[in-house]
Amino acid sequence: MSTFGSPGALPTTKPTPPQRGSFPLDHDGECKHVMTTYLACIKRVKGVNEDECRSLAKAYLACRMERNLMAKDDFKNLGFKENEPSTPKPAAEAERGVKGELRW
Numbered sequence: 001m002s003t004f005g006s007p008g009a010l011p012t013t014k015p016t017p018p019q020r021g022s023f024p025l026d027h028d029g030e031c032k033h034v035m036t037t038y039l040a041c042i043k044r045v046k047g048v049n050e051d052e053c054r055s056l057a058k059a060y061l062a063c064r065m066e067r068n069l070m071a072k073d074d075f076k077n078l079g080f081k082e083n084e085p086s087t088p089k090p091a092a093e094a095e096r097g098v099k100g101e102l103r104w
Helices: 034-045 051-066
Strands: none
Touching: 034 051
């Protein structure tokens, strides 16, 4: 019997794992408290990239690395800057607008 409309034999492809992002799930909830705090922060600031939320994200990743739920890596490779000294900007260079606002 013919297979009307069938494309025929499809080539098989071998799946490749992602370069980043494949790590064990936190089934035991070892870092759940940090994750829920981070998600509450994101909800509170309506998704704006606040420093407070970024520090919570960093704490969550640190928790996962400490408990071998993800490979240990430098935070600069994960999108976090090194701790910069907090020096106030001069008034001439101060940004104008809403805090956390994206500016192009």
